[in-house]
Amino acid sequence: MTDNEDAELLQVFLEEAREHLDGIEGALLQLESSEGVDFEIVNRIFRAVHSVKGGAGFFGLVAIKTLSHAMESVLGSMQKGQLPANTEIVGVLLGAADSLVHMIDNPAQSEDRDIADLVRELERIGIGTGTKPTIVATQPRALLVTLPDETTDSQATLQAEAPAKSEQSLDVVKPLPLSVDISAPRTETKVGLEAQSSIRVHVGILDRLMTLAGELVLTRNQLLQSNDATSSSNSDATQRIDHITTELQDAIMSTRMQSIGTAFQKFRRVVRDLANSLDKEVDLVIEGEEVELDRSIVEAIGDPLTHLVRNALDHGIEKPSLRLANNKPRRGTLRLSALHKAGQVIIEIADDGAGIDPAKVRAKALEKGVCTREQLASMSESAVIKLIFRPGFSTATEVTDVSGRGIGMDVVHSNLSKLGGVVDVQSNVGLGTLMRIKLPLTLAIIPCLLVSEENESFAIPQANLIELHRIPAREVKHRIKNFGDALVLRLRGELIPLIRLRDALKIKQHSVASETQERLDDQRQTGYDRRQELFDGSEDRRSQSDRRHSHRSAINIAIVAAGDFRYGIMVENLQDSLEIVVKPLGRHLRHCDSYAGSTILGDGRLALILDVVSLARHMQAADNNEALASARLAAQKSVESKDKMTLILVENSGDELMAIPLGLIERIERLNRHDIQQVGGKRTLTYRGKNLPLLGIEEVANVGPCRDKPNLYAVVYRSQEREVGLLVSDLIDVLDSSTELDQLTHRQPGVFGSLLIDGKITLLLDIHGIARERLGLPAPSSSESKQQTFTVLIVEDSRFFRERVAEFCREAGYQILTAEDGLEGLEMLDQHASEVDLVITDIEMPRLDGFEFTSRLRADPRFKQIPVIAVTSMMGEEAEQRGHQVGITEYLIKLDRERIMDRLKYYLSGPGANVQGTAA
């Protein structure tokens, strides 16, 4: 065997050993926390240590062999039930495992490491077994379990009678790696087989695959575009390439995905050790370990997480004596959790400790000069708490070796920002602190919407995008208003601030001379204000390139979200949405914070990726806030108090107009008829690796069949915790409609009734009803009929909604009282004060609206605790906030039967039954 081969073999051993040892720490901690001795775990640890010992002997790594041998003896005694798995013993084993890891990491220096103390300690524990027969006696049942067959039996004897001898026998057969298996328990073979389902791949190769996949995506895009232009006969092959590329990209992406458990696991040890050294008692609860993130992100969040966890233990959770004095359980709880939400991963670190005291933060901020007194005076408490993320801020009164070394939260904040993440903090003095981190799933490839301005393309990340609007020329005047310097869009009764991309980026106009001339002429004629001119000026080229949109001076707006702040970006053209590979900008451009990077488009041109958050900052600075605020107020007043519902109008057979309440819909997908798969009489669409069941309206309601055209739309919504898609042939419009519903003429399964919209009869679809009919989903809650005792008061002026909600509730077994407005609601409550368990109220009502109704109800001591659910057809943040102020417990969308039923159950018989009442 050459030296080279030797070195290679050693490398393989070291890598394997590392893997074995990786699991040991977790297993030991698990062992410590489990009741009695969990023999399954002991066996696992034993096998790992044993494998390490075998390999170390083969390579002549004596120190490693000696130490693992000593550990093995202790574990062997434990296997036989002669030793308990108490804190002391596990502590020593952990120490030994740490030493092993260290030696494996530095094999050349392993012989120099002083392991004598550890070995002695282990031997002392091992000898102790003979003097503690009581332990054996206390666990006879467990002992029986460990001896299921003769293999374990013989092996146990082998270890028990002469460890030295068994080692000798190992020496003899050493050159054969098989020796490990021979002496190991039989179960090992099974474990070995499982392990073979994965192989080791160098990260560099994965990264290269990723880059190549990225380039393939670009080429695919190019191919698709050129195919669009020529519509050649090889479109089938192109389509296949399109699909395969997408799948390939997903598959490669998934190789880079790692479960966040990798990052979480190490905290078991960190928390244990830290709690011990701080004399605190802490339970660590880990949730959502299976949530997957890009490897680079998992690696990068390790440090920020460690900092937050250390902080929670050091400053958050109190010592047991203090906790008891404060009527809290002796042991503190630290909860680490991860979950997927809207294409992002949310990580929470919550402790039930002392919380952050805003007063202390204020004092500290003044002392450190982070803020002035005036600034502090105008800050809300939550804003004050967020000061901890400012540079140079640390609340620790003493510098400890655990945390509080002056640097701290600001580093956490900036590190997470670099990853495209956001960290937020909520804290209640005496109750605890919650840190919430939002992270993107991956940094490499993101879905974007492409927009253009003056023939330059820009990409808006889909994650920031809420919706797209095209305001037709005839509505521009009505929908877009000018308040001082601020432009706003009226959208479903709300005012949304607007920026023009061209202005925000200061794009100079450099159009073809003749066009410019035309535009100038145009402007001179009209003589509107400057903004109006721009509305009118820019569509000549567009109408050439896109004849379908023939409205002159229609305006395209992308509504985006920057954190909680929503605004609209006016752009010249809305183009495709596509997956792009993010490429960073060079260092000369790092100060251009309007961009998050750049990407190469299918035709080789470049597009800059817009940083929606930074753009918002531009606007907010330039924004005349007062003007905007007054504009909002004016707009709110001008929205007719009449109850309105936002509907999406669709067509199916081509001659029947149908409407779906927008609030019930998750999203709309455009799909190709060929992509629909029909299996077992059910149609599905395979979409992002999942099956989306597709329903036809005609399958339930007596309406015409779906028009036969290549492109259809699926209106996606959630029914019974799963997503379903309702097939329609065309999308017609989105509009606000008053709800004068005819419930008699067209009522049928899947249809609530009919509305008159622009003089046309329009069927209002019952999409949850359709899902129930087609998928055989159970009618929610009707079987759980133990709820007769609960009474629900429904306050709602529209007869249609009142009856719908009452119907849901009756079906679910609740007693119903109804009232037609707030005043009547209060009378009903007064008469039935002892009966009513929960109130559902509309917001927009004549005589007394939902806000006023709730605030008067809350003023009555009898109803301080009663849950009040507001149902509305327009959900606005401001309205929601106002609602919470007057004491509305929760906001829900009208007609969202499932959600309403779910929450009723929650407040009446679920976990919310005890914590109901006045929020905030």
Next chain:
Amino acid sequence: MTHANTVQLIAQTQAAVFRVGRYVCSLYISCIQEINKNLLLTPVHEAPDYVRGIINLRGNIVTVIDLHRKLGLEPIAIQAGTRNVIVRVDREMVGLLVDGVDDIVEIDSANILPTPAHLAKELGEAFEGVVPYGDELVAILNLNHILSDTSSH
């Protein structure tokens, strides 16, 4: 970014000679990756005025700098002779727009003279020194200074 300096230690070094407005400049070949006519510039609004835009160089995004601006001249007018000199520094590629590449010459470090006082006053550290080139003087560009992302006039 000591590339240019270390190269200087060797007595004879090849350098590319090009024109930037009224100046004749040079850069050591060893810092140049390529010279091309890729002028398909995508403007980056809000960028410093010396950044002319970005280009796609075989899948890499390269920032392109207008050397005219860096040397205190009016923005370059892109013409048939305009070239993009791609240099690689700190693993990042940057393009430099020049008015035309004339020659590749051998520069003997012994011939390098200090930058004339009036030029040094105007352009600070933009030049490392000058060498005679035919009847003219060629200024050796200080790449560190040219690529610094803070200095703009």
